[in-house]
Amino acid sequence: QKEVEQNSGPLSVPEGAIASLNCTYSDRVSQSFFWYRQYSGKSPELIMSIYSNGDKEDGRFTAQLNKASQYVSLLIRDSQPSDSATYLCAASNSGYALNFGKGTSLLVTP
Amino acid sequence: GAGVSQSPSNKVTEKGKDVELRCDPISGHTALYWYRQSLGQGLEFLIYFQGNSAPDKSGLPSDRFSAERTGGSVSTLTIQRTQQEDSAVYLCASSALQGENEKLFFGSGTQLSVL
Numbered sequence: 001q002k003e004v005e006q007n008s009g010p011l012s013v014p015e016g017a018i019a020s021l022n023c024t025y026s027d028r029v030s031q032s033f034f035w036y037r038q039y040s041g042k043s044p045e046l047i048m049s050i051y052s053n054g055d056k057e058d059g060r061f062t063a064q065l066n067k068a069s070q071y072v073s074l075l076i077r078d079s080q081p082s083d084s085a086t087y088l089c090a091a092s093n094s095g096y097a098l099n100f101g102k103g104t105s106l107l108v109t110p
Numbered sequence: 111g112a113g114v115s116q117s118p119s120n121k122v123t124e125k126g127k128d129v130e131l132r133c134d135p136i137s138g139h140t141a142l143y144w145y146r147q148s149l150g151q152g153l154e155f156l157i158y159f160q161g162n163s164a165p166d167k168s169g170l171p172s173d174r175f176s177a178e179r180t181g182g183s184v185s186t187l188t189i190q191r192t193q194q195e196d197s198a199v200y201l202c203a204s205s206a207l208q209g210e211n212e213k214l215f216f217g218s219g220t221q222l223s224v225l
Contacts, residue, residue, distance in 0.1 A: 034213075034214075043201060043216035043217065043218055044153070044201075044216050045216070046213050046214065049213070088152065088153065096158075097155055097158035097166050097168075097169070098214060099155065100145070100153040100155070102151065103153075
């Protein structure tokens with residue numbers, strides 16, 4: 001059973017703080033990892049992808065991958081109320097379907 | 111088209127009726143996914159098509175669910191003898207490549223309500 005686990009939250013952070021979202025996966029052969037953001041009533045949209053151990057930064061977002069620990073995280077710096085959404089972690093192995101976690105709800109309070 | 115197109119956007123049906131949901135992926139995308147999302151829940155994988163390979167049907171919840179993809183493009187998800195627990199948003203997504211270049215583009219979904 002290939003599983004991606006996330007804390008459902010809600011995670012509440014004040015505006016301007018760092019939001020830290022975490023995800024673990026069970027399939028050791030997973031090669032590609034993604035973070036999608038989903039606003040209420042909308043479809044998911046990709047915000048970050050990561051494939052190698054370490055950190056990957058894109059603007060206010062940093063994805064972190066530790067394959068030995070089977071752990072992926074997303075840091076959002078200088079959190080804004082517009083970042084309030086559900087964040088979905090996903091993992092895949094080439095040629096196989098993308099598996100999503102159930103998502104973590106983030107609330108950024110002004 | 112510019113994005114993944116799904117139709118209908120909303121479908122209300124009576125228990126026991128069959129429904130067909132349509133997905134038109136981005137032109138040239140070889141991979142197509144169907145997911146289901148119940149209110150407040152995560153994405154439940156249903157089925158995955160990749161090029162000419164046999165589809166991965168491992169997520170279909172029962173034999174009432176089936177899907178096909180004609181000509182490597184448009185896909186139809188069929189639910190026979192619908193039940194109230196089938197009520198959810200059905201999302202279709204497509205992507206161009208696997209692995210490092212894989213990025214799923216989602217349609218707006220079909221909200222299915224079974225009365």
